[in-house]
Every structure is written in C-alpha cells, then in structure tokens.
Amino acid sequence: MILPIPTQPLYYASPSQLHFSALVTEVKGQQVALSATAFYPEGGGQNADTGWLAWNGGEAQILDTQKDKADKTSGVIWHTFSGDTPPVGAEVRGEVDAQSRWRSMQRHSAEHLLAQAFFRLDLSFAVAAVSMRSAECTIDLQGQPTETDARAAETLLRETLGRRQLQLRNIEVPEAELGDYPLRRTTKVSGKVRLVIFEDAPLEGEVGQFFDVSACGGLHVPWAAMALPVAILRTERIKGDLTRVVFVAGEEAAEFLGRTYQASKALAATFSAGPSDLTDRVEALRRAAQEQSVQLAAAQTALIGHDVAAAPAEQIGAVILRVLNITDPALIPMALSATPSGEVLLVTTPSGRVGLGSASGVHVGELLRSAFVKVGGKGGGKPGAAQGQTENVAGVVAAVRELLSQA
Incomplete structure (x- = not known):
C-alpha cells in the first residue's frame, strides 16, 4: 500500500507568508495535494484560504482548501481548483488571496x-x-x-x-x-x-x-x-x-x-438635520404617526357608525336586519361593533368577505354557518360577531333573510 504524502503546513510558521513553491504529490479530479502549502484549510469556524497556483504551462484558481476528510491522520491537504490540471511531480507557485x-x-x-x-x-x-x-x-x-x-x-x-x-x-x-x-x-x-x-x-x-x-x-x-x-x-x-x-x-x-x-447622514439630510439628531427626529415622527393613527381610527369609527345607522333596515319576524356594503374587508370588525341595539347587521364586501353582528338574541355564528350550508362559503364565529368568505354574496344575503324569517 502506498502511503499518502503529508502536506507540510507553512501557515503556522509564517502566517504572513502568502507566496510559496511546492511539488504536486497527487491529483484527484478537481483537487490537488501539494508537498507544502501556505493555504489554510477550513476549520475552527474560520474559512479556508483561496488564491492561485501557477506552473510551467498552466495556472489554476484555488477555490477551497480542506484537510483530508477520509483519513484525518494522513496530514494531506486538498486544494480544490478551477482551471488547468497540474501534473503530478510538477513544481507549482502558490499565492494566497491576501485580502481574504x-x-x-x-x-x-x-x-x-x-x-x-x-x-x-x-x-x-x-x-x-x-x-x-x-x-x-x-x-x-x-x-x-x-x-x-x-x-x-x-x-x-x-x-x-x-x-x-x-x-x-x-x-x-x-x-x-x-x-x-x-x-x-x-x-x-x-x-x-x-x-x-x-x-x-x-x-x-x-x-x-x-x-x-x-x-x-x-x-x-x-x-x-x-x-x-x-x-x-x-x-x-x-x-x-x-x-x-x-x-x-x-x-x-x-x-x-x-x-x-x-x-x-443622507437620511438626516432629508430632515435638514445631522446624524446625531436623527434619533430625535425619527422619534418625533413616530409619535406624530401614532397620534394620527389614533385620530384616523376615531374618524373611521365615527364614519362606519354613521354608515351603519344610514344602512336600510327591515323587519324580519321579530328581528330588525340591516345590510351594509363596504369596500374594505378590514373595516368589518369595526362595523360589527357598531351594530345597533336589538338588531342584526349583515356587512358585505365586493371581495366576498362577509360579517354578521348581533345586538339581539340571535346567535350570528350559527346563523352564518347555516347560510353557508345553503349557498357555499366558509366561516363562523361567536354569538355576537361572525365572519366568513363566500363566492355568492347575494346568496348569503338571501339566505340570512330566509333563516331569520324562519326563526
């Protein structure tokens, strides 16, 4: 059995040595073993060195350097290369990438x-x-x-x-x-x-x-x-x-x-300020945005409450039903919270998102599930509020009316 020739590591004796000469001892596919190397092999959380090899008649880029994983006691260091293949026995000149x-x-x-x-x-x-x-x-x-x-x-x-x-x-x-x-x-x-x-x-x-x-x-x-x-x-x-x-x-x-x-500095300039003032300016913006968010929520609540009150109401048996169509599904919970006392509110959207609110004795979670059984859709909820999705909004409205009339 031919024993592998261990690679002499040059990087310990002189870490600043980036150029060296050595002999090719073995070539295996796109990997080459050398008699000596200044390329540090990957290990201990540190990356492998990269760089270049050159010899009479060819050159290659070193992409990776690793100790022999198959036989960790061999002392062989393999250099993965891209480029020409150096012949065994050739004298090569190595250069480690200095910046890396x-x-x-x-x-x-x-x-x-x-x-x-x-x-x-x-x-x-x-x-x-x-x-x-x-x-x-x-x-x-x-x-x-x-x-x-x-x-x-x-x-x-x-x-x-x-x-x-x-x-x-x-x-x-x-x-x-x-x-x-x-x-x-x-x-x-x-x-x-x-x-x-x-x-x-x-x-x-x-x-x-x-x-x-x-x-x-x-x-x-x-x-x-x-x-x-x-x-x-x-x-x-x-x-x-x-x-x-x-x-x-x-x-x-x-x-x-x-x-x-x-x-x-560039961001601070948009505030006509310096970098040291940036935190204060951003904090002032955050506070202003928070205040505006509170004001916007109050305005939306008032507006949706007005829309609910203005929605047409109809008496169906012992229950008053209001039907409100809005464009933004995100406002459904706000609308449901404004359901008038003693009534049921049905909110629909063009996207098929629907909601039911109850300020009466009607369990709208069960009501919505029953409506979906009739016309298709998924959803449900609690006694006072429920939401779901359907492809047949008009069918849900009709089903809710029918179910309330049968109650």
Missing part, C-alpha cells in the same frame, strides 16, 4: 478577544459555538448576556486594545501542562496543544501579562489592535438558552460603520 486571509485573521482574533471581554464581565458568559464564515461573525454564549452586557463588553474591549499593546504568541505545550495557562475554554485536544495567546508586550527581562489564552488551530493578527474596530450589531436568543452575539471586525467593521454613517 487578512480579513479571516481579523475576524478570528476579534472572536477570541470579544469572547474574553464577555468572560471578564461574567464567568457564566462561556462560549458554546462560534462562526467567522462571513463579515457578520457570531459567538453563541451561555449565561444569557443582555444587550447592556454586550455594550459593556464592546466598551471593555475597545478600551483594552486602545490602552494596552497586546501581541500574539503561538506556542505548543503538552496536554499535561495546560493547567499552567488560564484557558478561557477547555479543550478536547490531546497530546501537543497549540495555544493562541494575546498578552502585553513584555518589557525586557519580564513576562507579559495574559489577556486571552485559547487552544486554537486558526490564524490570527500579530497585534490585537489590528482586529479593531470590533462592533456588536445585535444579540439574539437562540435554542438551548444561548445568546448569539453578532459582530463585525477589522476592515469589514470599518467599511460597515462607514456605510452606516453615510446612510444616516
């Missing part, structure tokens, strides 16, 4: 740092899951942090990174020595464990003070401040009593905040 790599590192570092900020606010705010797959990243936290906690964590992180020079240090330690480090989150990794540490830059002859220590196989920015700004967009309650914190970081956060400010 940098933004992935900013997202991942921000996730560690923000999670630590929450943890320092309350030890119950422990991380259950993370994702940095898109510009909007997420941390799922235990302990049910509130929106106030989110703002406090955001402020703590901003002030910490603005006042302390926290640098990255990656080390590998034996599993038995993990107790020497203040890990924020326990790890299931055994054997040698890679730690990602953000700590104060130590003075000569001194040891730096830890800010965050996590077991992690991902890539990070060399200085914590390079992940700034970190902006929490919202918090969401999700299943399992977890709170999802949605945030943006680094260049993507700066772009988001810039777009948001420009949009706020």
Whole structure:
C-alpha cells in the first residue's frame, strides 16, 4: 500500500507568508495535494484560504482548501481548483488571496478577544459555538448576556486594545501542562496543544501579562489592535438558552460603520438635520404617526357608525336586519361593533368577505354557518360577531333573510 504524502503546513510558521513553491504529490479530479502549502484549510469556524497556483504551462484558481476528510491522520491537504490540471511531480507557485486571509485573521482574533471581554464581565458568559464564515461573525454564549452586557463588553474591549499593546504568541505545550495557562475554554485536544495567546508586550527581562489564552488551530493578527474596530450589531436568543452575539471586525467593521454613517447622514439630510439628531427626529415622527393613527381610527369609527345607522333596515319576524356594503374587508370588525341595539347587521364586501353582528338574541355564528350550508362559503364565529368568505354574496344575503324569517 502506498502511503499518502503529508502536506507540510507553512501557515503556522509564517502566517504572513502568502507566496510559496511546492511539488504536486497527487491529483484527484478537481483537487490537488501539494508537498507544502501556505493555504489554510477550513476549520475552527474560520474559512479556508483561496488564491492561485501557477506552473510551467498552466495556472489554476484555488477555490477551497480542506484537510483530508477520509483519513484525518494522513496530514494531506486538498486544494480544490478551477482551471488547468497540474501534473503530478510538477513544481507549482502558490499565492494566497491576501485580502481574504487578512480579513479571516481579523475576524478570528476579534472572536477570541470579544469572547474574553464577555468572560471578564461574567464567568457564566462561556462560549458554546462560534462562526467567522462571513463579515457578520457570531459567538453563541451561555449565561444569557443582555444587550447592556454586550455594550459593556464592546466598551471593555475597545478600551483594552486602545490602552494596552497586546501581541500574539503561538506556542505548543503538552496536554499535561495546560493547567499552567488560564484557558478561557477547555479543550478536547490531546497530546501537543497549540495555544493562541494575546498578552502585553513584555518589557525586557519580564513576562507579559495574559489577556486571552485559547487552544486554537486558526490564524490570527500579530497585534490585537489590528482586529479593531470590533462592533456588536445585535444579540439574539437562540435554542438551548444561548445568546448569539453578532459582530463585525477589522476592515469589514470599518467599511460597515462607514456605510452606516453615510446612510444616516443622507437620511438626516432629508430632515435638514445631522446624524446625531436623527434619533430625535425619527422619534418625533413616530409619535406624530401614532397620534394620527389614533385620530384616523376615531374618524373611521365615527364614519362606519354613521354608515351603519344610514344602512336600510327591515323587519324580519321579530328581528330588525340591516345590510351594509363596504369596500374594505378590514373595516368589518369595526362595523360589527357598531351594530345597533336589538338588531342584526349583515356587512358585505365586493371581495366576498362577509360579517354578521348581533345586538339581539340571535346567535350570528350559527346563523352564518347555516347560510353557508345553503349557498357555499366558509366561516363562523361567536354569538355576537361572525365572519366568513363566500363566492355568492347575494346568496348569503338571501339566505340570512330566509333563516331569520324562519326563526
């Protein structure tokens, strides 16, 4: 049996290395394995690197990078490509997409740092899951942090990174020595464990003070401040009593905040105001709209009451029946609430929506269902009010008259 040739990962030794040379060790369809690679494979909530490969006589775009899923112990890293197929044994030149790599590192570092900020606010705010797959990243936290906690964590992180020079240090330690480090989150990794540490830059002859220590196989920015700004967009309650914190970081956060400010500025200009005045202006509009809504409802109530009173009434046996036709089905409940004392009100609409109101001893829920049995339709209701839908409005009116005459 021919053993697979493991891929030497270059991204740990030098995360800033974006160009490299290697040999093609295997080709499988639209995937290629290399003797060494600077392409980071997807994992730990962080996206895979993308980029390009070139060789004498061809080139290809790298669309995805993954560790071998069939044999996780093989050490082989597969690169999914689009373009020419490089031959086994060919020397290739690789180039990692710099922007994608940098933004992935900013997202991942921000996730560690923000999670630590929450943890320092309350030890119950422990991380259950993370994702940095898109510009909007997420941390799922235990302990049910509130929106106030989110703002406090955001402020703590901003002030910490603005006042302390926290640098990255990656080390590998034996599993038995993990107790020497203040890990924020326990790890299931055994054997040698890679730690990602953000700590104060130590003075000569001194040891730096830890800010965050996590077991992690991902890539990070060399200085914590390079992940700034970190902006929490919202918090969401999700299943399992977890709170999802949605945030943006680094260049993507700066772009988001810039777009948001420009949009706020443009909207504020329509009020002849500045962005800082926008909340007050919108609140004033909301109050005015609420007042107008109350006034409109009162006017509609008065108008529909007038229409009900003006509707023709007819005596059918011991009951007075009024029939009112309106155009808006949404006004049926309002009309039914204005049913005159001792009467039955039948409201119809051109769309086939009908309603019956009773201020007498007639059970209009049963009356409407009986009418629908005769002419077709669906609906019903309570003794004092009922609604339904039919394709034969005239038939319902006639059926209601007939049923009342038989009562």
